[in-house]
Amino acid sequence: MNEPKHPNLASLEDATALREFSQDQLKATALEIRDVLCNLLATRTAHFASNLGVVELCLALHCEFDFRKDRLIWDTGHQIYPHKLVTGRYSQFPTIRTQGGLMGYPNPHESEYDLFMTGHAGCSVSTAVGLRSGDLMVGQGDRHTVAVIGDGAFPSGIVFEALNNAGELKDDLTIVLNDNKMSICPRVGAVAGYLDRLRSNPYYTGLKTEVGKLLEQIPMFGDPAERFLAQMKEGVKAGLLGGMLFEELNIRYVGPIDGHDITLLRKYLAMVREMKGPVLLHVVTEKGHGYKPAAADPVFFHTPPAFEDQDGKPVTRSSDGLPAFTVHARDAIGEALAADEKVSVITAAMCQGNKLEPIREKFPNQFFDVGICESHAVAFAAGQCKAGARPIVDIYSTFLQRSYDQIFQEVCLQDLPVVFMLDRAGLTGPDGPTHHGVYDIGYMRLFPNLVVMAPGYAEELGMMLRFALKQDHPCSIRYPKASAMKCSRSVPAIELGKSEVVRPGEDGTIVAFGAMLENALAAAELLEQELDVEVVNARFAKPIDAAMVRRSITNGRFVLTLEENTVVGGFGAAFLESAVAQRLDTRGVQVLGLPDTFVEHGDRNDLLQQNGLSPKAIAQRCREAALASEAAVP
Ligand SMILES: Cc1ncc(C[n+]2csc(CCOP(=O)(O)OP(=O)(O)O)c2C)c(N)n1
Ligand SMILES: CC(=O)[C@@H](O)[C@H](O)COP(=O)(O)O
Ligand SMILES: [Mg+2]
Structure with missing residues (x-):
């Protein structure tokens, strides 16, 4: 009989057997996971670099916890593939992101290991705090709770609302901060700077080696009381070396530690698992780890098109067809910025998806990436607008749902002429229900003062943007993730409320x-x-x-x-x-x-x-x- 291509993965009915794997077997499993991911990308577009980066973290988590009982939330959910592979879904994995097949995000209908169907960033800490609180309320306090959140998602406002609450409740909770220095694009903002300082803290190198060595001496099995004391000591020590922002909020900070060393990760996870109160474990990973081109260009490899690896070089198939609405939107935005320096464009961490990179380079003073903070993006636009600027808020339809109240209060109630460009407004394909932008016509047309438009073809998009920028009221323009047909006739001018x-x-x-x-x-x-x-x-x-x-x-x-x-x-x-x-x-x-x-x-x-x-x-x-x-x- 032929040996299965991925014997370790194929042997896993669920994640429990991982706990008995030797270190060598775990390393071999990590290689198998990366091989599966590379094979998948040869067939279709999918989330890639983020998944490559969490392989060891995923294995270590499943070794130290039993997530059939314990609680695990992967923030956003786009980095869930290794988790799916070790929780009984290896044989179904080739179906991922195809209709009727596995979802590319957590899906409770697929597995008891997935708790919430998610795809929007930033809610993991809140749901984890809630899970812990609920477990305590119903007498299930022996369950551990873990939230894994990326450094891109971490600055979302809701995360700080959750930390605020967690620091007061002081319930046991592990927050793993997966810091790979990347959102989809290089991460932005002052929190990113803070994380950089934590990593470049002169203590970090020392911490890595010295504490690493000390932890080596802590037996995985042995006298629990002695081990616990030793672990607590290291926890305290690690905490004292940095992370005061968290410590001041009653959240123990531990780290940063190397997120590709399974043994080290296991030891730290075992340690924080036993600590009382909320703990943040800062784990440093490399986005794209294990596939050099992805590590070198994690922006492209966040969700690359299908590619074949030819001698270590990724070769994508050429795509033909008309340019997408997003391209026309980008061009129209570029023209608007060039024509008037009071016009700005605001993205919430989707510079790459919105194809705004050339605009970011060409108009650095008119381009604002606020990070994964859609609510802030809209209120920020309202502020700019009130001051006399003409902001264009360029956000995917599904993510703009986050800003519902800011659209209502900060924009419409003030009747400020903010322009909303709603990209991905329609069915987004393999991303599925978390990402389909199919509610915005309703939520935008609800509020007084807002003008709601949609172009039928390529030429109209720029015309609508120019029209919107001349209005004294807020306007929105929606368009899907699709190529835009060209118009073969002369296009009549846009007139308010005229079809x-x-x-x-x-x-x-x-x-x-x-x-x-x-x-x-x-x-x-x-x-x-x-x-x-x-x-x-x-x-x-x-x-x-x-x-x-x-x-x-x-x-x-x-x-x-x-x-x-x-x-x-x-x-x-x-x-x-x-x-x-x-x-x-x-x-x-x-x-x-x-x-x-x-x-x-x-x-x-x-x-x-x-x-x-x-x-x-x-x-x-x-x-x-x-x-x-x-x-x-x-
Ligand atoms: C509310 C919301 N806004 C934007 C996105 C698009 N998005 C998906 S992943 C991602 C980057 C997340 O960065 P990070 O959390 O650091 O994860 P990494 O990909 O680096 O592992 C973004 C901006 C989203 N999913 N949800
Ligand atoms: C996880 C996430 O939210 C993004 O990566 C999203 O999948 C991007 O969608 P596009 O590929 O349409 O830009
Ligand atoms: Mg990241």
């Missing part, structure tokens, strides 16, 4: 909001021999074009509204509200969009098709609607 008829037709109307225009036009083409369908590019969800609503409904034809957003409170809902306000007969109107359920991960086009938003599915709905409206004619 555009892109294709005239007699038998019925599709009113598309945003990039769904492409599928609406394709559906109309498919129907060409059967039905003459009008296609409208709505442009605005707020203020909606009331005249267009009236015109499309009143001639007795069918109307389909189309959006890449939940139908709850979205564009179709705005259309119906307008129709009802005008006392129109809405029986011939159908709202096409995403259902009121969480859409799983998968290829964007497959998901669109399964949710009735492909050109074929839209065409079929038109046929049915046309038959129904014919039948309704008296």
Whole structure:
């Protein structure tokens, strides 16, 4: 019989057997995990460098705790792959990030080892503090609780809210700070500077060797009381060497320690596990560890496209197709910054995803990366705006949810002309439900003063941004993670609350909001021999074009509204509200969009098709609607 390619991983039904592995076996398992990760990236895009960096930490954690009972939260969750591989999901791993397969994030439906389905950064410490509190309340205080949080996620405001609470509650809790000096981009901000100082503390080198040596002498098994005392001593000593920020908040600081030394990690984890009260263990890792190109360029290798390793060199397949909306947004932002030095752009740690790197280089005084702090980003923009600047807040739709109250209070209530660029507004594909940006039409159109727009094609994006920057009110522009079709005609100017008829037709109307225009036009083409369908590019969800609503409904034809957003409170809902306000007969109107359920991960086009938003599915709905409206004619 052939030896399995990854014998150690293949032997693990769950993580308990890891605890019996020898040091050599653990090292071999680490190699196997990295091999699995490299093989995966040969097939598809996935989170890579972050996962390579936590292999040893993951193994050490599972050796020192039993997370079927103890609690483990990986912050964000994009670095969960090694954890999945050692918790009984090795054989399913090739399915990861494909529809019906494993999620690329923690998923309680997959395993008892995953507690929360997450993908947004910063909440691990809060949920861990809550888990500990809940366990104590229900008499389960013998469970340990661990939160692992990266240095990029760590400066999120909510983390400090959690530390504030943890330091007061003083319940036992281990926070592992995984410091790899990177967010997706090089990390930013003063906390990053503080972590740098902790690492470059003259004591650090000494600590690494001296304490490392001392810890070597502490037996893994032996007299528990003696060992505990020795461990406490080291804990105190490590704590005294730095981390006063945490110590002052009643959080014991231990570290920094080498996060790629499994033996050392195990010893420290065993030590902090027994310490009383909240403890922060500062672990230093290398993002991309174990694959040289990834360690050398962790930004590219955060979520690289599929690549083949050819003699140590990653070779990606060339991609063709039209540039993405994000590229047009970046170009339009660059033009706006060049035209007026009062215009700024604010990103919340997504400089790379928003393709803003050239802007960061070219306009250092107008570019602001505030870190993974979306709420702050919006309030900060409000402040800039009040002072007379013209900020553009460039944030993914799903992450802007974090800023709901700042959009309400700091921006809309003050009626400040902040411009929101909502990238990834729509289905984001393999990232799945944590990342689909399918709620923003509802949450943006809710507040007075806010103008809500979406471009149907490439040229419109820049036009909408220029339009927004001339308004005296806040404006938002949403666009998906997709290539942008070009417009072959001359594009009419953007006018507040005015839609555009892109294709005239007699038998019925599709009113598309945003990039769904492409599928609406394709559906109309498919129907060409059967039905003459009008296609409208709505442009605005707020203020909606009331005249267009009236015109499309009143001639007795069918109307389909189309959006890449939940139908709850979205564009179709705005259309119906307008129709009802005008006392129109809405029986011939159908709202096409995403259902009121969480859409799983998968290829964007497959998901669109399964949710009735492909050109074929839209065409079929038109046929049915046309038959129904014919039948309704008296
Ligand atoms: C609220 C929120 N904003 C932005 C992101 C996008 N994001 C995912 S991972 C990441 C970097 C996280 O850095 P760190 O926590 O240090 O983890 P590392 O990748 O370095 O392991 C960012 C910005 C997110 N997931 N959630
Ligand atoms: C974990 C996370 O939130 C990001 O890494 C996200 O997956 C990036 O998405 P894009 O690949 O669309 O930029
Ligand atoms: Mg990091």
